[in-house]
Amino acid sequence: MKKDLVTTIKGWLNAVGIKVSSRLLSKELRSHPRFPSLISITDVLDELNIDNGAYVVDKSKVDELGLPFLAHIDVDGGEFILVNPRNKTSLAESSVLNNWDGIAVFAEKSPGWRHNENEELLRKENQAKWRWSIALAATAVLMILAMAGPISILSVSFFALSLLGFITAVLIVQKEMGISNQLSDKLCSISSNTGCEGVLQSKASQIGGLFKWSDLGIIYFATLLLLQTVSSPLIPFISFAALPFTAFSLYYQGVIEKKWCTLCLVTVSILWMQCLLSVSSLSGLSFSILSWENIVLPLNLTLIVAMVWLGLLRPAAQQNNRLVKANFDLTRFKYDSNIFTAALHSQRKIDASPMEGDLQLGNKDASIQLLVACNTFCNPCARAHKTLHELLTKNNIGLTVRFALGSDDLQYKGANEVNYILHILEGATPAYKQQVLHDWFELMDLDEFTKKYPPVKSADLLAKHPGVTRNHEWARSAGISFTPTLFVNGFELPENYKVGDLRNIIKATIVEDTGIAVST
Numbered sequence: 001m002k003k004d005l006v007t008t009i010k011g012w013l014n015a016v017g018i019k020v021s022s023r024l025l026s027k028e029l030r031s032h033p034r035f036p037s038l039i040s041i042t043d044v045l046d047e048l049n050i051d052n053g054a055y056v057v058d059k060s061k062v063d064e065l066g067l068p069f070l071a072h073i074d075v076d077g078g079e080f081i082l083v084n085p086r087n088k089t090s091l092a093e094s095s096v097l098n099n100w101d102g103i104a105v106f107a108e109k110s111p112g113w114r115h116n117e118n119e120e121l122l123r124k125e126n127q128a129k130w131r132w133s134i135a136l137a138a139t140a141v142l143m144i145l146a147m148a149g150p151i152s153i154l155s156v157s158f159f160a161l162s163l164l165g166f167i168t169a170v171l172i173v174q175k176e177m178g179i180s181n182q183l184s185d186k187l188c189s190i191s192s193n194t195g196c197e198g199v200l201q202s203k204a205s206q207i208g209g210l211f212k213w214s215d216l217g218i219i220y221f222a223t224l225l226l227l228q229t230v231s232s233p234l235i236p237f238i239s240f241a242a243l244p245f246t247a248f249s250l251y252y253q254g255v256i257e258k259k260w261c262t263l264c265l266v267t268v269s270i271l272w273m274q275c276l277l278s279v280s281s282l283s284g285l286s287f288s289i290l291s292w293e294n295i296v297l298p299l300n301l302t303l304i305v306a307m308v309w310l311g312l313l314r315p316a317a318q319q320n321n322r323l324v325k326a327n328f329d330l331t332r333f334k335y336d337s338n339i340f341t342a343a344l345h346s347q348r349k350i351d352a353s354p355m356e357g358d359l360q361l362g363n364k365d366a367s368i369q370l371l372v373a374c375n376t377f378c379n380p381c382a383r384a385h386k387t388l389h390e391l392l393t394k395n396n397i398g399l400t401v402r403f404a405l406g407s408d409d410l411q412y413k414g415a416n417e418v419n420y421i422l423h424i425l426e427g428a429t430p431a432y433k434q435q436v437l438h439d440w441f442e443l444m445d446l447d448e449f450t451k452k453y454p455p456v457k458s459a460d461l462l463a464k465h466p467g468v469t470r471n472h473e474w475a476r477s478a479g480i481s482f483t484p485t486l487f488v489n490g491f492e493l494p495e496n497y498k499v500g501d502l503r504n505i506i507k508a509t510i511v512e513d514t515g516i517a518v519s520t
Contacts, residue, residue: 005080010022012069013107016107016108020118022180024121030331032332032335039507059102072100072101075099140160158277159225168263168266171263172217172263173218175197187263199261200261204256243275246268249268347493350479351477351478352400355402355474356467356470357470358400360399360433362392362397363397369397370399371400371402372399373403373475373480375405381483385437387502403468404472421436423465439452
């Protein structure tokens with residue numbers, strides 16, 4: 001079974017020494033219109049400012065390649081696998097690299113690498129881990145203190161194993177649902193002989209098509225934790241009753257699948273250790289304790305836990321997982337070049353011909369030409385310009401900036417700023433224009449702006465730039481009613497697309513004279 005690409009990329013970047021937020025990586029990769037192709041990987045790495053390269057290399061020279069790297073193998077429609085010092089030998093011995101088509105992807109952490117959004121998400125993820133750890137520890141302590149019987153090393157150890165078993169069961173459920181988790185990903189990639197996905201998705205993982213062994217794991221360990229708080233005398237019997245499952249699990253993994261699920265082995269080990277801890281309790285027990293009064297409580301707790309898990313929590317988790325996947329599917333659909341072309345051509349088209357003194361940025365001959373109508377004191381314009389500035393920096397496109405003053409009175413406050421900007425940018429290079437406009441939308445304060453860019457002409461000349469009138473008349477003839485308004489090759493950007501969406505669309509498309517086609 002194929003390993004999740006996001007998990008593979010995450011492990012690869014960690015091996016390179018680049019720590020990337022799982023949420024950010026998943027969002028960027030899964031929303032890419034060409035996911036899970038090679039271009040989706042390189043585009044996301046480019047967006048994260050990570051130095052990378054994809055090459056077709058001579059397979060016979062694999063020993064000369066720097067490690068780690070991603071190798072594309074031509075099996076089941078294609079898959080990327082991580083090749084590193086730890087698994088290189090085992091991969092070669094298992095003939096996996098025989099299916100390698102020679103495509104190798106490399107990445108390198110540049111000195112001082114930093115990505116603001118990644119840093120923020122990593123900080124939030126670390127905070128969430130600490131909150132969950134503290135909440136889990138506090139719950140465990142309270143449950144131990146609430147135990148009806150005497151607290152001993154034996155009882156605390158048994159409780160700790162039950163808690164560990166419950167956490168493992170949760171990890172297994174996440175794995176089955178395709179939810180990436182750093183801990184389970186590490187455990188399931190210990191060696192080339194581990195195959196958590198294959199075992200967990202096999203037919204034997206289901207019981208009668210109604211629920212899975214992982215569901216029983218959740219119910220079993222949750223019930224066991226609750227029974228320990230009331231010191232049920234049946235706990236040793238329940239513990240030994242789980243032994244047949246361990247025999248079945250080992251037989252199926254070793255004989256049928258011939259692959260080992262690390263999470264399943266952890267569960268088996270926990271059950272065995274709990275049995276060993278229960279041996280000392282057997283001497284003082286008799287079958288007389290198997291009375292209805294002692295049996296009814298475990299049965300009721302099991303039923304309640306099963307109803308809560310199977311009836312509420314598991315369906316809610318599955319529904320949320322489906323919604324997340326559907327959202328990524330819709331996003332990729334939205335970014336598809338053909339869909340975008342159809343939506344774009346349904347919009348009105350304006351005359352985007354160059355005007356004298358235009359603030360043309362980027363490559364004026366590029367196939368993608370953006371035109372934005374903005375206002376000098378417009379916060380949404382400032383946010384849009386920041387995105388457009390990043391697009392210009394990372395892509396071969398052109399951008400024309402025009403100002404919509406929104407009034408026939410050219411002497412009101414906005415006209416003064418436009419006049420000043422047009423004067424100091426007259427005859428400047430596109431790169432200089434881009435930097436000046438970027439700085440204006442960072443400041444949006446004329447006094448501060450003039451300190452950074454002192455006037456190069458007299459005050460009289462600054463009041464007479466004809467570009468102010470040209471921009472105003474163009475905005476009126478183009479029917480600009482709000483700012484920012486963005487046009488792509490003369491077509492107004494559809495309402496259900498935002499400026500930020502262009503980052504993903506441009507990566508996968510080029511604009512032709514009549515529309516947008518997939519780039520080769």
